[in-house]
Amino acid sequence: MIKFEHVSKVYTDGFKAVDSVNFKIPEGEFLVLIGPSGSGKSTTMKMINRMIPHTNGTISIDGKDITKLNPSELRRNIGYVIQQIGLFPHYTIEKNIAIVPELKGWDKEKIQARVKELLIMVDLDPEIFGKRYPKELSGGQQQRVGVARALASDPRVLLMDEPFGALDPITRDQLQDQLISLQRKLKKTIVFVTHDMDEALKLGDRIAIMKDGNLIQIDTPEKILQEPASTFVEEFIGKDRIIQNPELMPVVSVMTTKVVTALLDLTPEKALLMMRQQKVTSLIIVDENDERFIGLISAYELIKKVNSIQLIEEIMRIPEHTLTDAATAKDAIMMMPNVKYGVIPVLNEAKKVVGIVTRGTLLTALSSQWTELEGINE
Amino acid sequence: MNNLNIWEQFMQQAEMRWSEVIAATSVHIQLVFFSMLIAIVLGIGLGILITRVPKLTTIVLGGAGIMQTIPSLALLGFMIPIFGIGVNTAIAALFLYSLLPIIRNTYTGIKDVNKATVEAAKGMGMTSLQVLLKVELPLAIPMIMAGVRTAAVINVGTATLAAFIGAGGLGDFIFLGITRGIDGLILLGAIPAALLAIILEIFFTYLERWTTPEGLK
Numbered sequence: 001m002i003k004f005e006h007v008s009k010v011y012t013d014g015f016k017a018v019d020s021v022n023f024k025i026p027e028g029e030f031l032v033l034i035g036p037s038g039s040g041k042s043t044t045m046k047m048i049n050r051m052i053p054h055t056n057g058t059i060s061i062d063g064k065d066i067t068k069l070n071p072s073e074l075r076r077n078i079g080y081v082i083q084q085i086g087l088f089p090h091y092t093i094e095k096n097i098a099i100v101p102e103l104k105g106w107d108k109e110k111i112q113a114r115v116k117e118l119l120i121m122v123d124l125d126p127e128i129f130g131k132r133y134p135k136e137l138s139g140g141q142q143q144r145v146g147v148a149r150a151l152a153s154d155p156r157v158l159l160m161d162e163p164f165g166a167l168d169p170i171t172r173d174q175l176q177d178q179l180i181s182l183q184r185k186l187k188k189t190i191v192f193v194t195h196d197m198d199e200a201l202k203l204g205d206r207i208a209i210m211k212d213g214n215l216i217q218i219d220t221p222e223k224i225l226q227e228p229a230s231t232f233v234e235e236f237i238g239k240d241r242i243i244q245n246p247e248l249m250p251v252v253s254v255m256t257t258k259v260v261t262a263l264l265d266l267t268p269e270k271a272l273l274m275m276r277q278q279k280v281t282s283l284i285i286v287d288e289n290d291e292r293f294i295g296l297i298s299a300y301e302l303i304k305k306v307n308s309i310q311l312i313e314e315i316m317r318i319p320e321h322t323l324t325d326a327a328t329a330k331d332a333i334m335m336m337p338n339v340k341y342g343v344i345p346v347l348n349e350a351k352k353v354v355g356i357v358t359r360g361t362l363l364t365a366l367s368s369q370w371t372e373l374e375g376i377n378e
Numbered sequence: 379m380n381n382l383n384i385w386e387q388f389m390q391q392a393e394m395r396w397s398e399v400i401a402a403t404s405v406h407i408q409l410v411f412f413s414m415l416i417a418i419v420l421g422i423g424l425g426i427l428i429t430r431v432p433k434l435t436t437i438v439l440g441g442a443g444i445m446q447t448i449p450s451l452a453l454l455g456f457m458i459p460i461f462g463i464g465v466n467t468a469i470a471a472l473f474l475y476s477l478l479p480i481i482r483n484t485y486t487g488i489k490d491v492n493k494a495t496v497e498a499a500k501g502m503g504m505t506s507l508q509v510l511l512k513v514e515l516p517l518a519i520p521m522i523m524a525g526v527r528t529a530a531v532i533n534v535g536t537a538t539l540a541a542f543i544g545a546g547g548l549g550d551f552i553f554l555g556i557t558r559g560i561d562g563l564i565l566l567g568a569i570p571a572a573l574l575a576i577i578l579e580i581f582f583t584y585l586e587r588w589t590t591p592e593g594l595k
Contacts, residue, residue: 090594
């Protein structure tokens with residue numbers, strides 16, 4: 001765990017780059033530091049490995065004050081990736097990756113095996129790339145090596161300073177995806193600096209927003225989008241961000257709780273009447289004892305068959321398409337085309353229906369975001 | 379003697395003095411070798427020092443620059459009160475004269491190393507000395523070698539003036555040729571000196587290529 005307690009960076013001319021910042025980064029968290037240029041986000045990150053020494057307060061890693069550690073020793077145990085990559089041009093790719101293990105005095109076989117493993121991990125064939133020099137690689141390939149090099153001695157903490165900022169959008173996207181899948185396996189504590197909100201939302205477990213050396217808000221992406229702490233945060237994330245990121249909208253925000261439930265012993269005629277009165281196009285059938293979801297009846301099918309069936313059970317569907325209440329709006333959007341009659345029940349842990357998503361509720365929820373946006377622009 | 383053209387004079391002198399030429403060339407090479415040796419060691423050292431202590435940069439580069447502006451013959455003269463007449467004075471003066479290109483190129487070579495490479499090196503936990511030895515110096519080598527080559531070539535030419543303070547070398551023939559009015563004798567000093575400069579130039583070009591790290595070529 002990394003802990004900042006009243007940490008400031010004041011330069012000799014009195015300029016406060018970072019102003020009494022407090023936060024904790026739990027083990028295994030991917031924290032994104034974001035903010036406009038000059039906000040102190042890079043400085044905050046670089047204080048962790050003492051590339052920039054802090055002037056006040058305490059930074060500790062796993063309870064140890066970093067100023068008590070030898071800076072070189074500290075840095076060898078923290079992975080470091082920078083935007084300009086900084087591979088050694090006079091070292092082969094293999095040697096570049098082996099730098100930290102060599103500094104740590106690992107034996108040759110262990111280093112060789114590790115280098116190979118890392119190259120494979122970042123999708124570069126060791127046979128092809130191992131003996132090449134950095135200038136023979138594309139920018140994207142070079143930064144893959146940069147990431148491999150930072151991971152070489154298996155540090156628990158990884159610092160990344162706008163690592164994908166200089167890459168073209170397609171390569172950037174690929175490397176972001178790769179980093180996400182790497183992090184799923186490795187569970188490092190990552191501090192990632194960016195000025196790109198999309199990148200922050202995509203990668204971060206939590207996002208820390210900084211401005212003028214102050215920490216404005218530190219929260220999960222969902223929380224930041226839904227409850228921005230100030231108008232600055234709101235403006236910084238951009239008004240339309242939430243519609244562009246339906247994966248960050250909880251499914252409960254696009255469903256309706258207006259659900260009409262019934263029991264299985266209902267006659268078809270009564271069911272039709274019920275739907276007409278309640279102005280709904282589907283009935284949710286639940287278990288009479290514990291109200292668990294059993295199935296779904298669609299008004300369209302019922303109208304067609306109302307005279308030919310005895311029990312509603314005959315036309316009841318047991319939809320394979322349901323969502324849990326922890327799902328996101330994106331899950332609902334992705335599922336919708338495969339769902340007959342366009343109704344997705346949303347179930348809680350006890351399998352009770354908490355609401356339904358229909359094409360109508362989706363459209364209403366998403367378009368309300370747009371109309372809000374338009375209203376603000378006017 | 380005046381009936382002979384310059385080439386005939388040169389051939390005649392060469393035939394008469396070839397053993398002296400070899401001896402003088404050997405002295406000349408020694409002057410260049412020892413002055414360069416000291417200049418390389420001190421020049422690279424000072425070059426590294428001023429990248430680490432910025433306050434000294436102006437003083438050192440300025441000082442070496444002033445040395446360069448002193449006419450070479452005058453510099454040789456200034457050295458006489460300190461080292462007397464002879465080889466030591468010549469080596470001291472030639473050394474001072476060769477210093478600037480080496481210091482300047484070492485300094486620029488290290489300063490020109492990509493900042494990101496140095497930042498990455500520090501960020502990975504290299505000590506300042508490791509950064510210097512493993513990153514900065516290897517990457518500055520082509521530049522440093524170019525400085526050494528420039529200094530060596532200038533040095534060979536300037537070393538001919540050492541004859542004026544009694545240090546010997548190929549300058550002896552030039553000096554003698556001028557005082558006696560024998561053009562061929564001047565050539566007898568000038569041609570081996572020029573050849574020496576060309577050989578050094580070629581030698582250092584190869585050395586530069588050979589010492590340049592693979593990934594930079």
